[in-house]
Amino acid sequence: MNELLQILQKSDYLKNLDNSVLFITLASLITWGVWRFVYSRLLNLSERTAFHWDDLLLHALKTPISTLIWCWPATISLGLILEDQIKAEFNWLTTLKHLMLITIFVWIFIRLINEVEQQFLRDKKRDETTVQAIAKVARLCFVVIGLLSFMQAFGLSLSGLLTFGGVGGLIVGLAAKDLLSNFFGGMMIYFDRPFKVGEWIRSPDREIEGTVERIGGRMTIIRTFDKRPLYIPNSVFSNIVVENPSRMLNRRIYETIGLRYQDSDKIPNIIDQIKLMLENHPEIDAHQTMIVNFSSFGPSSLDFFIYTFTKTVNWIRYHEIKQDVLLQVINIIKENDADIAFPTRTLFVEPNSQADIANQPPEQQQ
Template structure:
């Protein structure tokens, strides 16, 4: 890299112009090179649009801005070298390292843009689990950034072996100082690998006041949108110590209701229970393969109670309540059909007529003041 830069500077200086003319020449050359790149990019983009593959479009979009930046910035370093060589006797070898860092940074930038494009493309197709795709994209970004940083450090002349040795001791110190940050990081890794929930799931915890829809799972915290539309930011380490319920993964929703009939309808309860059970077995929104029970249950204080225990096919919360309403209305119609009625709390008062007559014969006392 250093030799190529020196050759380019010597070639430009061979024209015999002053430094300002050389800088203008380099800038003009960069402009024409940028125009040529734009024409080539437009041609490649048109060719990619004709194909049915999406990957060529993603790659072309990823290299557009980084290469444009490289076309302008790399010749700019050559111009800086010419200016410094003219007005100063200082060594400009360090500019070669900057060019190397620039090339490495361009490669890392292209890789990160490509990862983002692929992630957005896969998520738009909605054929893959969103949480898994985001986790893989984050790991890939971390990998390329780490490789880029290590390569830049090596280009600057730093010893990687010494750095790794220092990292072993420094890592222990940093780990003790940032244990909460690390616990959140590993909590996020646990979520990604164990997958107790994913983006879009409705979750809640009986241990904490946490309930809502998962919006984002980050490395440090998870964002949950509560049902009153407030964002809830939960550190990932919390999920290592609490019980998390995921209602979004229910296979069915349960209907469990107790219904009371009047004591006067005791001779009709057997027929009502049988007909309610038959209605549920034939209901199109009730899963008859799951547990289905309708039985006389208890003698209540003012009613004869029977219970309904069944499961709906839908797990959608709004649709579940529509099915439950339909079931309850049909149960009420069956009760009316048999000439019975749903009981309500009543009390029976028994009066002793002899005691009442005796109390009536006693004179009422007059209290004088």
């Protein structure tokens, strides 16, 4: 009889346990449905506003909140089942719940940072390299906060961890100084912004020239104009001069042209016409320095120079404009019945010397 009562009691307990688990699961399903309904309503409202931050926040909350709605009740159900089977208390389930909350918290903020980063990159109103750098630092901060919270949840002392981290950081810094110098060199590139992804840079100190493809935590990748990749440690950029032609305001045309000595009387007219042509050229920036002047007496030419700036900074377009300017200069020179000089040498023979040679015997003339 006692055995029968025990069996009935156990059967009732199992039924209650099953009912509790089933109730928790149904409650999770209902809560998830309510959350999906509320999320869709909030999303519709946020899409009607011109303010984008509410959209980003909702997108960041969607998956983590759904995960929490299912995982938190599942942890409670797991605790009930284990307590029934093993007849013991499971304190680690409480720790697991704390870890779950920390994970959800960090997950939400990382998703929010990613959404904000993508929004800024889509708008193209801010520097891409700076946006990526700030996003990386923010993600790293929340990951570190999450790890410290994990350790505290396991009962470790944060003060002890920080003390150990200070000593360990000194040891690691001495052992991996090159790695750290590259990391901080990358941070300086991000915040000083001497260049960014997509820009053309070169260094007169090193054989470095090309387009920046990626600025990483340890090295920067530059694609040269012959399509070779250069992998340069970030610490190098703190010790060299970097030139950034992509940020030029104008490109300069600086050419020296020589005329024949017999065209000396035509130089003033040629210079005036060339200067007028440059002032009226649609692709020449007349607000910048413009000089066209006779400069020197060359060995076989009278030299003048052209010093002016184009409006464009595009490399291909610049050479097209420069070609057009030089062709017009040639036409102006031709229109003035002058010509461009080339290296020549004139030999003068004294007449007396010619007579002496003519009076010499034939065998000596040879």
